[in-house]
Amino acid sequence: MQQSRLRPEPRGAQGRSGPELDFQRTVSRRLVHRAAVAEVFVTDALVLGEDRFLVGGQWPRDHALYHPDAQRGSDPLLFAETVRQALVYLAHWHYEIPLGHRFVGYDMDFEITDPVALRVGGRPVPVELDASWEWTDRRPPRRYGARLEVALSVGGRACGRGSLRIVALDERSYRIIRGPQGGACAAPVAVEPRRRVEPALVGRLRNKDSVLAAGPSPAEWLLQPDLDHAILFDHPTDHLPLMVLLEGFRQLGHLMTCSAAPRPEGRAPALVSAAVDCLAFAELDVPTRLCVREDRTVDDVSAGDARTGRRLLRLDALQGDTLVASCASVWAPVSLATATGRPGGQSVSHA
Structure with a gap:
């Protein structure tokens, strides 16, 4: 299991101390429940404090499904998918929820407050999520319920917020709530x-x-x-x-x-x-x-x-x-x- 990297203090708008987020490579695809490496957007995470993290991600300039719109705005569902990946990654990487658990989403919301900051330019978009983790139902080792609240920023510029609530279940618990369908992934x-x-x-x-x-x-x-x-x-x-x-x-x-x-x-x-x-x-x-x-x-x-x-x-x-x-x-x-216009302009x- 990768060790958490503790950041001495939260990063502010001016000046930075401690380790920086790495945007050079993605995290392991299995830690965000993706089969294809190309669909992994989370690149790194730092621990800011108890149940608080800084998660890095990189959004592609183009994507087969989550592509920019006619105004070159980043697809908002790219943000939603990054929030999902961030929660799953923190669940496995930091909280050590077993990889075999089934994750079931209950509710998700997001808001883009500054679309200009997310406009696609000549490079992939590096995003940061200031994330807070809250346990909603913790009964290890079978059941883990949690909510992740995030604030989205690009280059220190706040541009959105979002949240996701899930429950992670072991196979036996998942089969119980799913009934006869539980565990079946056939066509x-x-x-x-x-x-x-x-x-x-x-x-x-x-x-x-x-x-x-x-x-x-x-x-x-x-x-x-x-x-x-x-x-x-x-x-x-x-x-x-x-x-x-x-x-x-x-x-x-x-x-x-x-x-x-x-x-x-x-x-x-x-x-x-x-x-x-x-x-x-x-x-x-x-x-x-x-x-x-x-x-x-x-x-x-x-x-x-x-x-x-x-x-x-x-x-x-x-x-x-x-x-x-x-x-x-x-x-x-x-x-x-x-x-x-360029991001940060009008x-x-x-x-």
């Missing part, structure tokens, strides 16, 4: 496929990256990911992972805000925050419907133009009559006029 029973939405309409580049198909009614959509997708299903699983559900919510949000509505002149909607609650396991072999529960503007006229045009979407994922997950997301107009209009 699921095939669900009759429908034609997926064109990728451009949901903000993706490749046909295989679209996870939405038309539903049984105009107000419903089907979450229909490619189960052989090398990123969404990087390793075998017996249910739809949290990140796949989040991808479905994001794509439906993009379809509603970017494709189905006129844009304000010189602006394009961007996802600036999302909060996902997972209420039940989403089975692979049961149709998953995405439904719109709420769609409204959340303008704050007192704050001026910077907070106008924001749109709140509340979406539900259902299997039969069971609500398996819900998501509240905010989409805000980003100014295209500043899209060619502001954009965002939430």
